[in-house]
Amino acid sequence: MAIPRAAKTLRRTRIQEEKEEQILEAALDVFSARGFRGSTIDQIAEVAGMSKPNLLYYFRTKEAMHRALIDRVLYTWLEPLRAFDADGNPEEEIRSYIRRKLEMARDFPRESRLFANEVLQGAPHIEDELKGPLKELVDEKAEVIRAWTKSGKIAECDPYHLIFSIWSTTQHYADFDVQVRAVLGQEHAGEGRFEDAARFLEQLFIGGLRLDRSES
């Protein structure tokens, strides 16, 4: 008889690690493309190459699958913001934050869409994470930015909306990829679009936050 699932975390076999990995990889594929409600366990099972009851042997419910996936991805996803350094050069910190976020949009679009789907539909499964860890991290970094503006290192601006605008502009290239490709057309939708975006965003943010503006 199989061990009760509650005890599984105590000792994990090689197979457990592999299969859970395999399932979460497939779940990322499906959940990020269709959202939680739009996804079915059968679809995940097919992508994972296992039977449906087999998935449910490792994760008791669809919700448990989703939650495990969120938990696994959230920490990594916030890494660039966490790397924001109060002691660094403000302009360079912002520049590199934009660059890293853009790289993540390019290299991990599924992760971006996973959260986008979730937040877009009211964040029913991650509300606590948003109001807790995320808010705390943003509050901390907003204070860093505030210190920079107060000391005159960058133009005075609302740090929260600055962070929002960096999030939105960079993640746009993952979340709205189909639209970006459609608008750019076949000729400009190659991988070069990320370099064009990087160039533009750097110009936008560095220019927009620079102090030496001639008028208000």
Add this chain to the structure above:
Amino acid sequence: MAIPRAAKTLRRTRIQEEKEEQILEAALDVFSARGFRGSTIDQIAEVAGMSKPNLLYYFRTKEAMHRALIDRVLYTWLEPLRAFDADGNPEEEIRSYIRRKLEMARDFPRESRLFANEVLQGAPHIEDELKGPLKELVDEKAEVIRAWTKSGKIAECDPYHLIFSIWSTTQHYADFDVQVRAVLGQEHAGEGRFEDAARFLEQLFIGGLRLDRSES
């Protein structure tokens, strides 16, 4: 016996207009909040206050409902971009485009989320609209912006990515509303956040696109 639905468009009764309006209003509520796949006809029926077969009397399928809704909303949604005036003052045109897009995010968040859900999940129902009408409109306006940069009226920049960044930053306040509220916290998440955002975005875009920058 009811008239075949194909003939309905020939002569529309008062009841038809009212009920179809009522249904699409409810459909906007549901589709924008849960995406196409995550929505059910029963949910729309409940919001509309009618029975499910009654909905299906006016729209043969769930897809038909969705399509009618998209068609009805898309034109309005692109209105601000269409208003972009080649003969206007560049800075003022961009400023007012941002303002209008932000107003739409505030006043019509459901419409924004409707498209966001759709695009995020690969735009399976609006791919043609993206590659056709949308791309043409953006191409046209990109040409206008290009003329402004060429003639030195605003800083040289990629017009497509400029438009993308205005879309993403403004729509962020509709699509990711829950996250914005969560991060801002109860004290700053009032309606004032749209004014704060407007102030910030104006500063960002006008500053970032201004010519008088001291270095590259």
Add this chain to the structure above:
DNA sequence: TGTAATGTTTACCAATCGGTCAAATATCCG
């Protein structure tokens, strides 16, 4: 008013949903 057209609902359908179960199979370990 009468009746034909339009509108609405109850009952229902097959397909699919998330999830269970027991039996079958594979793996581990002494």
Add this chain to the structure above:
DNA sequence: CGGATATTTGACCGATTGGTAAACATTACA
């Protein structure tokens, strides 16, 4: 090896899905 444990699956369950059929109710109009 052999038995205990861990893994996998086919068959199945009740609930929900999108959609239909037909009876019933209402409206428009001669």
